[in-house]
Structure formats: structure tokens, C-alpha cells
Amino acid sequence: MKAAAFDYARPASGDEAVALLAAGTGMAKALGGGQSLGPMMNLRLAQPDSLVDLRAIAELRGCRRDGTGGMETVLIGACTTHADIEDGRFDDPSRGFLPRVAAGIAYRAVRNRGTVGGSLAHADPAADWVNAMAVAGADILVQGPAGRRTVAAAGWLQGAFTPALAEDEIVLGVRLAQWSAAARWSYYKFNRKTGEFAEAIAAFVVDPARDLCRGLIGALDGPPHVIADARGLLAALQAGDPAAADAELVAAGLPPGSYEHHIHRAALQRAAAQLKGNA
Amino acid sequence: MNAPLPETRAQGIGVALPRKEDDRFMRGRGGYVGNIRMVGMLDVAFVRSPVAHGRIRAIEKPEGSEGAVYTLADLEGVQPIVANSGLAGFKNSAQPVLAGDKVRQVGEMIAMCVAENRAAAEDIAAQVFVDFDELPAVVDMLAARRAGSALVHEEWGDNVFLETFIDADLDDIRSKAAIKVRRKLRTARQSMAPMEGRGVVAHWDHRLGQLIVYTSAQMPHINRTGIAGCLGLDEGQVRVVAPDVGGGFGYKGILLPEEVCVAWLAIKLGRPVRWLEDRREQLTANANCREHDYDITAYADSDGRLLAVDCEATVDSGAYSSYPFSACLEAAQVGSILPGPYKMEKYRCRTWSVATNKPPILPYRGVARTGVCYAIETVMDAIAVQAGLEPWEVRMRNLVLPQEMPYDNITRKHFDSGDYPECLRRAVQAIGLPALRERQRRGEADGRRIGVGLAIFCEQGAHGTSVYHGWGIPMVPGREPVTLRLTPDGVLEIRAGVHSHGQGMETTLAQIAHEVLGIAIDKVRVLLGDTGITPYSTGTWGSRSIVMAGSAVGVACKELKERLIKIGAHLLKDEPAMVTWQAGAVVSPKGWKRIADIARTWYLQPQLLPGDVDPRGLEVSTTYQARRDSGTFSYACHAVVVAVDTALGKVELLDYVVVEDGGVLINPMVVDGQVYGGAAQGIGTALYEEMRYSEDGQPLASTLADYILPGATEVPAIRIAHMETPAPYTEFGQKGIGESGAIGSPAAIANAVNDALRPLGVEINQLPITPRAIVEALAAVSAVSGNQGRNA
């Protein structure tokens, strides 16, 4: 199938982009790498009147160090590609976590074009960034007609394919705190074959310097399930007690005995074991 | 007087030459239908049915779309596609090229929309309104067989295209058999997935008075016959050109309603018209193969010797009978080849070809053999378990022996040659069975479970008239034609009616010419795929081309050689009996004449020819039939090692061995390529590929994100070993092996997975074996045993 006809604009600033989106009254769409929007347009599942290509906006490209609230942070521009992150062409605050996640997304051809901002805005619950950013405790920076705001990544998904983003807003980037040298992480993605979306994602991020031990059950039907204090769960799993995960799995909407419950439990166990191995 | 004869390089039979065609393919210079550009060309998009079963009450063309939208009512005089079978009891279906009063599958074409480009044609298609009375969909083939089911073709009174029955009295066997195993098995409906989809460009050539149809097809002459028939044209008014074809596998061995529609429109509009299938159309409208159901029982004595097989097999044949292979080829094949390479006393098999509201079934690489091999090899493993034997031991006790060859099996298949037990022995040895059994006993550090699986089978290929005429389908293969022609500078043109879509025929046919004539293969041009320049053939299917066209080239080259010798001897002023043929030249003690010297003489210096020269000159047209046309029987054993992650249900292929006997290998590298590619497809059948349908007949995958194909990372490095038992009835001893890779892999992988899971009390009896299937099966047994969490 071929896309229905559309107009194309390539603004140079975020303000201009937001204005163009607002003028499109819902029928204009932002364009990142086009790796999700392109197929949807070709299948005519999306038929925007116009595309607002964000990739010429300098502010959305690259990555810079800043500090907010006395913490050292890194802002990753929305148009940073998965491949940029995989290859380390950015200032990594996550001690290798983000590059590892990026390397597991799709195929290289998709990673060369797909962007962090596009992936977050697309809000597929099985996609990697919506899950990875949630467990990483990142903040997502958004700009709209009313100005800029910040959304915690853990609360970004309102539902499947429904981000906390209005139609006339754009994602500017993602802000992460610098992880300490003592930080450890694990990320386990289960999929049918290389390059596919996840059937189950589980992750842990532990940073003693920030008194943090977070866990995640992801690739669910809806938003990821973030376990803010995963100390007990992690210890139980590492001690070989898989049943300890059942309460969280049920809380994540995975009925006991179901296939989904089984594979998410296995993913959690593996993520816990990986973390142990990382120690 | 003569330049020295060139050194002959080994380019003949048995040499692993790189393919001639790779030069263009590897550089991205292949010429496919989608590469064709013509002045004034229009694009077509079809309105396809969104419902699986329904009566069409009205079709409303959008306002202002005059001349851009066509329905069946517009296609005056166009005949429906009919693929009858002569088998008693076959119920016929007529498939209108655009839907008439009824649609019978999602994706069935209802209207044809034409515009300057595809996007504009889709814009129009989106505005065509179709008013349906939806009917209950017939989705499951077993439910479709039951009385009271909704009917795909009401006039039939049931949903059965054809029922076949091979009867036998099994009473004595039932009473004496120490071992009885019964399995109910299912294989999923699949979508063949050649990299290049289907595509058609058609235009009317006023100078030639001819409709020219470019189409991505395996059997262009058959398409020509079909198109001419549907449009009421003389075949002389139709030329079909299949340029480079990016994969066929059976998906392109069919007369397409799209071809008929697009050809009709090109004539109507007097402009070139194009339709290119996209992946969504392919997946949603054309998932058309492999769906079988078996209820199979095998009886054996306590030593694991087969006494009888009794089977009820059902094939989901979809909504219509496709041209030319018909809706019953698959199921009827099941009945005749289920016994596999084994001996048995009795055999009983009933088959049903069932109509459902799904795409019409097409024979996919391996055809029925893939399902059949899965069925028989599953019960062979079950017998092994009962008999307390290794799976290879049970097979060894039942295989046809080399000293029994040629062997007429229980369904009167004539196994031509080979050593099946040796093939099995080599595969078991290559996979390293004892070490694997030891490894299984030790267990894996990562908790995965190791399994080993085997499948051995034979593949009837290149079977001809005597096998096919009984089916009464629109096409029966006969003698295979080929035309050779020398140019004045000594280039050999080979014109053959088969086609090449990955088989490397441009190379292998040239190698055969080299074998006979000594001509360098870069002086051989192989011309295929164009009905205007090649002789009539049923085309490439059924692992037949290297046997049939390859042999025909050999026979024709021998005849050409005789004529060359006669002229050459005359030019050397010698008797034909006194000269020899060496390195592409006629040689006598007085000197030599190369092919080019003789060709130049024939065309440009006829004054030098002998007075009694053969008037047919340097062009040879001949046809070939094997000494027996019951087919070649290549055979192979696949041995697979898997690791099953029981917590996630994921299967990894750790090792994969194929021992294959394709008779004399014309080009071993091409053969290996066929085996690798086929095995990759079989891995898809075993573990990934599945088109599921909702209860109302909606296909549940519309992109390759949902229809999962194995990729490079899912296909292991397959180790291939060859045996070469010459086929007794073919020109060079070659056998057809084109489908082999796709036949054995699902059975071998399933057996390996079940070998891994058996200690846990689980056997999976459906394909593909998905993570969900494994996890749920394990959960079911652990729920019963109360042993929760053991697999985690």
C-alpha cells in the first residue's frame, strides 16, 4: 500500500514545530525517524494531512550535560537515533545501560533511523524505550503551545499507544541523572526472534549512591509496571524463590497460570540473575 | 592453420561453479516485473473483501470515477477460473476473476481501480462501497466437514471438494500388533513468502497483434494458456514473459485472477497496466498453504517393525480450486506418500480436501510431503518410545533396503535407487548421537533441555504423464522440450520452457551443455521464462527442471554434436568416423575445427558445406522423457539438536545435519543452496510461521511483525553431506531435490523438541511449536502433578 497524499514541513525550531502542529488541528503529525509512522501511513492506518519533520531542529539533536536540582543530569535530544546510543555517540549517564537497550531494538537499518523521541511518542507498550526509561527513572521533556513541561517516564504511558502527550506537543528529549560508579543494572528482553518487539521485558536498576533499587515488568498490554522499591523482590529472586514475584506479576495484570505470567516471571528471574552476575 | 585448442577448464557436471546469474543478482541488477517502466503505464489497486463470507448486495462506484473502477459486470465475456479434477467425486468450483454475487474469503477481489499511480488507485479503492449480507464463515476444516456447517459452495450440499480412500482390512493386524500408537497432529496455515511478491504488467502490442503480459511466474506457458482461455483470445495472441522471479516456491505456480483482470484492462484501455502485490495483500489475501490435520495410528510388533498405518487426513483447501493444480492435489498426495520410505504390510488412509472461507490452497515447496513427513516421523518416534529403542533403530528396521531397489512400495510408488539405511547411519553419526545422549544425562548448566530429532524421507520429483494424468487436472506434464541454436560466432543459445527463480538453471543447463560439447559456459546463453522465445512447457515445479530440462539439453547437445562432427570432418577433409570430439572441437590428425569455425561455415560460408549436409542445420529442437516417468526419488535424513528453554518456551537449533542423495549432482553448490533455503523454510514451518484466523475468518496477521519468518539469526549453519546414487532412468543420473530441504526440517525439529520434553511428560503435536505452546503444555502437566514452578 502507498500512503495517502500529505504535506511536509521541516521547521528549524521547537516553537515553529508546535505552531505547525497546532495549525494542523490534529491532522498534522510530528515525524521522527519514520520507522513506525512510515509503515502506519503506508498501511493507511495513519492519514495525516501534513508531516512536521523534527529532525532539522538543532535543540532536538545531540545530547548535553546539565544540572537540575543540584543533580548532574544528561539531556538526550528526542531526535537521537537508537544507533547513536548503541554506538555510544552520546554522553552516557547510565553506565552502559542505554547502549545495551538500544542494541536490542529491531535491526540495524531501523536503529539507524528510529529515534528515542519517536519511540516514546509512539508509546507501544512492548517497545524498549518506554520500558527502559521508566525503570531508569528518566524524565521526558515536552513542549506545547502552553510552554514546556516534564513528565516522569514511569507515568508516560496512559495506555497502549497513548502517551501523556497532546496532539500539538512534541517530545524535546529525555533527562537522566548521572548514575554512580556503584550503579548496576540488568535488562532482559524476551522476543520470538532477533529484532522483534518484546513478549516480555524485565529490568532492575540499583544505585546505592542514590539509595535506589527499582524493578520493572514490561511489555504488558498497558503501561509498564514499575516496582519502586524492589529490594525484597530482588533478594528473593536471587535466593531462588520465583514465587516471590507472583504478587507483583498479578499487580502487573498477569493472571497466575497464564502464558504471560510464566514468561514475565522467567524474565524477572533472569534479570535478577543477570544483576547478580554483574555485581 | 588453426589456433591451438584452448585448455579445457572443468565446467561440466559435478563442478561447484559460481552461478552465472549471480553477476546481476549480487549487484542488484536483476530485472523483475517491478522494474518495468512503460510510457503511459497505469497502476491498479484492487478492492478486496473485508469479510470472509458474504453475499454482495450492491457495489457503489464513487462519483466521478468513470473509467476508473471495474467490477465483474464490466468484464463482459471474461470466463471464471476453473481447475477441475477428473477424480471421481470431485466437486468443482468456478472462481470469477472478480467476485460475483458472493465473496468466499477475506481478500477476494471485488473491484479493480486504476489511476496514474498506486496511491491514487488506492484513494479510489477506498471510496468504493460494497454492501454485504454477511454469512457465517467456515473457518476450521474439521468443523467444516460436520453436517450442519455453513457452506462455502451451497450447491454442493457439503464442504468437501474430494474424499479419497485407500482401504485395507486391519483386523488381523489390530489383534497381533504389540505396539499401537495414535497421534492427532496439526500443521498451521502458512503464507509463502518469496522476497518478491506477485506482480503483473500487461499491454497490447498493435504491431504484433498480441497481448504481452509480464508476470512473476514459474510456469509462463501455463499462464498463457489460462489467460487466453479466460479472455477468449487465441494463444498466439498472448505472450507471457516471466522476467527475473524473486522466489516462487509454488506461490507463483498459478493462474492469477489478477493476471486476467490486468490483461483485460490493458486491452480495454489500450495502455500498459500494472499491479504489484504488496506484503499486506499477500498476507491477508493469500495465506494459502500447508494446513493439514492428521489422526494417524501405527501398528508395530514388539521389535518396532511396522505392521500397518491407518490415517484420516484432512487438508484445508480454502475457497476455490486453483489453476492448474486444483484443490485436491495436496490431500490426494497425502494418501499416496504417507508411508514414507518405510515398508509395511497394510495401509489404510482416508483423505478429505475441505473447502473453507480461506485463500485457495497452493502447493508450497515440499507440497504435501512436509506434513506427511511430520506425521509419519512423529509416529515412528512414538513407536521407538514404546519399543524402548532409539528412534534411529526403529527407522532402520523399517526402511526399504538398498538390495530391494528399485522398490514398489505399498502405494505403488517406484523408489528408483538409493541406500536409505546408509543415509540414516551417516546422519546419526554426523550429529554425534552417543555424546548427545550423555550430554542429556548430565543436563545443561543453563537449565535448558537438549533434544535430538530425526526425519528421513524420500522425495518423488520430476514425475510425469503416467503419474499426473490420473488426476485429470488442467495440466499433465509430458515430454520436456528444449531448443538449441548456435550463433555464427559459436555461442550456444539454450531455450527452455522451464523457469529459474533461485535454482540457478542458467548455470546448470550451461554445465550440461559443457559436459556434452565442451563449450565454455560463458559461451552458453540460457533463455527462459518467455513464451515468445521458448518451447511450450509446464514450467518449473515438482523438483523437475534439472531432471527434465537438464536431460533434454543433454539429448539435444548430443544431436547437435553429431551434426557438428559431420560438417567439421568435411572441412577437415576427413570421414566422420575418423574424427573425434575434443574440448569443443572436431579433431582429426589433420587439424581441428572449433564450434565457432563450423557455425561460421554454416551461416556465412555455405559453399564449404558437404553436399549432403543435414538440412536442419545448427538448430536442434527435441523433447525428453525419462526412461520411466514415475519420477526420481531423492532422499535425505535431517538430524537436529535443539535446546529448549522450558521457562520461556524458546527453541534454539544447536546443530543441524542433512545427508542428502540427489543422484548425480550437476552443481553441488546449487544443490546445497536448495537444501539451505528449503531447510530455512522448514524451520519457519516448525517454529514460527502461522496465519491464524478469527472465528469469523479474519486473518490475524497483516504484516511481517505478526507473521514471523525465520531470519538469518534463526537459521543455524547447516552441515550437508552428499551421497550420489545415480538415478537409473534419467539422462545423467540426476534426481530432483528442489523441495527436499523444506520436507524434513519440521519433522526433525518437532521430534527434537519432543525428545527434549519427553522426560517432563510433554509432547507437542502441532506446528509451529511456539513458546506459548511449550509453556502452556508444561504448565498443564505441572498443574496436574502439582509441581508448580519446577520449570521456572
Ligand SMILES: Cc1cc2nc3c(=O)[nH]c(=O)nc-3n(C[C@H](O)[C@H](O)[C@H](O)COP(=O)(O)OP(=O)(O)OC[C@H]3O[C@@H](n4cnc5c(N)ncnc54)[C@H](O)[C@@H]3O)c2cc1C
Ligand atoms: C521492523 C521493525 C522492528 C522494530 N522493533 C522494535 C523493537 O524491537 N523495539 C522497539 O522499541 N522498537 C522497535 N521498532 C520501532 C522503532 O524503534 C521506531 O523507531 C520507533 O517506534 C519510532 O521511532 P521513530 O523515530 O521512527 O518515530 P516515527 O515513526 O517518526 O514516529 C512515531 C510516532 O511518534 C510521533 N513522533 C515522532 N517523534 C516525535 C517527537 N519528537 N515528539 C512528538 N511526537 C513524535 C509521530 O508523530 C508518530 O506518531 C521496530 C520498528 C520496525 C520497523
